[in-house]
Amino acid sequence: MSEDAAGRRPPPADASASGSSTSLRRNAPLVPTDGSASRALAAVIAILTFLAALCAGAAEIVASSAVQWQGAVANEVTIQVRPAPGRDADADVTVAVALARETPGIAETRALSKTESERLLEPWLGTGLDLGDLPVPRLITVRLAASPAADLPALRRRLTEALPGVASLDDHALWISRLSTMANTFVGVGVGVVALVLLATGLAVTFATRGAMAGNREVVEVLHFVGADDDFIAREFQRRFFRLGLRGGAIGAGAALAALALAAGLARLWRASPAGDEIEALFGGFEIGWRGYASVVLIGVVASIVTGIVSRVTVRRFLD
Incomplete structure (x- = not known):
């Protein structure tokens, strides 16, 4: 190999290409998050989070309205004279x-x-x-x-x-009991729907994780060959899918907050009309309060946590 004027040997022709390839491989994630499958999973998580958050917000509206109804009914009694x-x-x-x-x-x-x-x-x-x-x-x-x-x-x-x-006193205890039963039933249904949505999120993440493991089987084998243990691989998948879940959960929760805020704004616009009066009498002003907003944000966080945990468990079972 010839030397240059300074007496130095030129680097091999493929040295720069080899270094670039090594850098790319070193910086590339084990589980790509920008592929079409990853974007589809994030969209599914966002949709499921949106539905769960809307259900939680509706349950909070009904619960707060039921408290107002019970307070209004319990504040009055009726005497009937036949x-x-x-x-x-x-x-x-x-x-x-x-x-x-x-x-x-x-x-x-x-x-x-x-x-x-x-x-x-x-x-x-x-x-x-x-x-x-x-x-x-x-x-x-x-x-x-x-x-x-x-x-x-x-x-x-x-x-x-x-x-x-001739005279009798009605303290509306029966109506209060029915209102309480109705509100508790609706809230229970809402909690059940949220649980089912989170279960569907876990199943979607399970299938996506298995697909990612199957597509990266050679990479996993190489990692095992160079000494990487199962915990390292599981953490890598958990970190990637947690980011996907966090992105989807944030989008879904944000869309749910926007929808609830829009409903509250429309209710305020319709408040002066007869239909608005009826809606406000039944459901209040669509104001869910800080507990409702906190529950919507919590659902988004829980969706991302479920995504990370399910992916880690799925990877460990796949490796075992």
Whole structure:
């Protein structure tokens, strides 16, 4: 081999190419994250996270609305005065109102007129009907004070003694129980859906990890040959898939937060309309609060953690 003017030997022709190839191989990840399969897995994780986060947000909205409903229902009780032959219904209503106002813990008492009581039946019987011949009960709404607590059993006993067989007190305990059961059922369904979505995420990661292991079998064999143990290989896969899960979880959680914020904005725009009033009465203002936003972010983090753990377990089982 000839020498240059300075007496130095030129490097071999393939030295630079060999060094470049070594550098590329050294910097290349064991599990590529920029391929089409990796992007597809990140998209699947993002979609599943989005669905799970939406479900968690909806469950939080229903739970908070149920608390408001229960508070509104528990804050009032109703006294029902039934008309009876030979009795003056107006006089019985006056007696019931007086007994309610004498009870400690009662903030406000209002007796509905006969016309108002009949109007309450219009959603079931229709309008324009003459209900004068029907024994429509008279209703008295009683709003409870925050403190002291009203002694409702004592009021019920006094009504029974003063107006036997005519007056009765409804504390809405049945409706509160039904509201609580409905809210708990919806929240339970939401938790179940979130669990199923995370399970689907784990299955998708399992299949993707097995495919990556099969595609990198030669690389794994070379790593074993040069002394790499199973823990090193498992950590490498876990780190790569955790990044994919973190990317997909962040995209899905961000999209869910944007969707919930959009729903809240639309609810505020519709609030002045009759339909908006009905929606707000049923579901509130679509404000999920800090717990709802925290649950959405937590689902995104859990999705990435599940991705990393499942990939590590799958790799260890594949290597074993």
